[in-house]
Amino acid sequence: MSGPAAIGLWGVPLALIGGAIRVSTPYIFVGLGETITERSGRINLGQEGTLVFGAMIGYGVAIMTGSPWLGVAAACACGAVFGLFHGWICSFPKVNDIAIGIAMMQLGVGLAIFFGKPFIEPAAPHLPAISLGWWSAVPQIKAALDVNSLFILGLALALFLNWAFRNTKYGLMLRVVGDSAEAARAMGLNPNRVRLYATAIGGGLAGIGGAYLSLYYPGSWNEGISSGQGLMAVALVIFARWNPLGCFFAALLFGGAGALGTALQSVGVTQGYYLFYAAPYVLTLIIMTATSSRSDSLVGAPGELSITK
């Protein structure tokens, strides 16, 4: 019972699981970051720019220091700066967070391309993976269960946030600010400050998602490294109803959709598989259509969010 031929069509679900884990990791980080930001009552569409910039910085720092983890840390720090910048601009009256987000997206991508030129050629050290498939002799199972360390970190983070939103002072404060700025002010909280920090943390997590792209999968820096994960993560958060665990599973779903094309290709489907590369985008459209309503605002949406007001 070994060898590729032996598992036959089982290769598709296996490749899907492996692919889902690989492709979903950036979604998890951007999604969790955006969940924190949106729970505070703000939307940061700049996550896409932060992701691309994080990918560039992570890759560059990993090359220069030889440590992929330093690259992740640098990407996280840069993402937090992007988030702070977004949060700072939005703390002025009459500033629209969505418009600023779009501007920040362009800025992040532009800066990444500008500073990233020298890093296109050299190869950076990759992030380590943890082999959960040691028990099996089947190479496909081994490959599918080669889980990257950031995925596990993402799962832990989702569990932690799910707990922290309910059981910590800061979690409750975040939800208060996101649901009713009026109530927050009445209890002496400064909504703008809470949102500033929430956007910074959200940006930092998006930076980590970017570092994953360049340091693990696909694993190199180029200008087209992101295929819109930063934007789709915003849709994902809505689909997940602003719930961290929901976010994790939604990311897996999106990841699985993203891996569909490759999975089909791997079992020898030679025609039409490229159509499935569009699966995440189609999924985004379907989800946004199915969960929207003509007359009513979303259930579970933070009350202060500009799209639900």
Added chain:
Amino acid sequence: MTQAPPRAPSLETIGMSKSFGALQALADVSIKIAAGSFHALLGENGAGKSTLVKCIMGFYQPSSGAILVDGAQADLGTPARAAALGLGMVYQHFTLVPSLTGAENLVISRADIGTVINWRVETRRLDAFMATMPFDVPLDVPTGQLAAGQKQKLEILKQLYLGRRFLILDEPTSVLTPDEAHDVLGLLRAMTEADDLTVLMISHKFHEVTAFADEVSVLRKGVFVGTGKTAELSAADMAAMMIGDAKLAVMDHRASISANTDPTLLVRGLTAPDRTGFKTISIAHLAVKPAEIVGIAGIAGNGQKELLEILAGQRPMVNGTILVHGEAYHATREAARKHHVRFIPEEPLQNACAPRMSVAENLALRMFDIDKNGQNILWLDRARIRQHARMLIEAFKVKTASLASPIAALSGGNVQRAVLARELTGEVDLLIVSNPCFGLDFSAVAEIRARIMQARNAGTAVLLISEDLDELFELSDRILVMSSGEIVFETPIGSADVGVIGSHMAGHH
């Protein structure tokens, strides 16, 4: 948990004044609230009630004057210091966070919670606290799902939980049903009688003041005009103190209706999902005849708003027919114009105005696109719009600085007058009104109700949706009760009974 003095404090203001620029909002106000008393503060909008309580709560710095708490001069410079002395305020609008549970709302409002909340300990403490309180509110559901009465109780509980023993209540019953209001005020009254609490309640409703308060103080235009025991004052005395020599609009006598006319509005078999999508609005039959006011009573959230939105064309219906003058009505601009249908939704500034557009433009929303003969026009006739606005402002006594000022700059009563002017001018066969007097003062309320009665007597069919039972009893010819999306009760005004209507509103039938 902050432990404030366990007994109820007394409070006194001495010569309190506050001005904003040239406007003197409070002038030399001295009032005395005894420990453990239930004190009512009466006054029209703009009389300075909010300014006074905001000075007490430390939100405003008085220009001059002093505050004594328990007889000792207190420095209440900030809300935190007022809170530390055990002063708390319950606002007219809820300050609970809708997506948080009652327990989460209570715990997060405390200043001294640790980074990680130990829910086992907190739950035990909350249970112990609730056991000492006369209020019973479920603490484990998101507060957004609570009924208005329960939310108001939770607001009060929050203040008591924080150790506040002097409570200022800003129109605490404005969103409650009569039963809920009675319940909440009765419990507060009992706590003051036990000397556990001192209450200062801002109110417009004389029957509540008479039934629950010990004493009343009245402000008019920033000046203290009198105080007295409620037992010794009649509603007329209090009204006279509040409005001084201002004249209230007098309501027309109700003209009798001819029995056998065809209904102007006829709704049959209407069904539609409500705003949550989980429940259904289902109206089997609803008819409004000319020169008749049909009042719809109900607790907010029982489908009245959805019914109004369907009639206004803002919400699709699944089944059913709406007939106006016997013709199918789809709420288009043409149909509304043809059948003379007019709307006054609640919160008119948001729902019936373009807030940043001028008063003149807002008054022209029904006529800017047609000429004198009702023909469509391409170019706006600015002169005619201004002339139209001047006429309406004159006729309905709208107070505005100029025709060009944004309508959002007007006071609530004047916005409502402007909307009323726009909707009641010209021929009106069907008028659909929702909570027209919410949050307005005496003279505005009297005038607006008089206008609606005038329209009725002139032959307009009026559908009045209101959460204010006094208003429904004053205006309606028939009262219907909506509960869970259906009309569950109907009575002509002659035999209407508050108790019966209240129990149907609450769903006991």
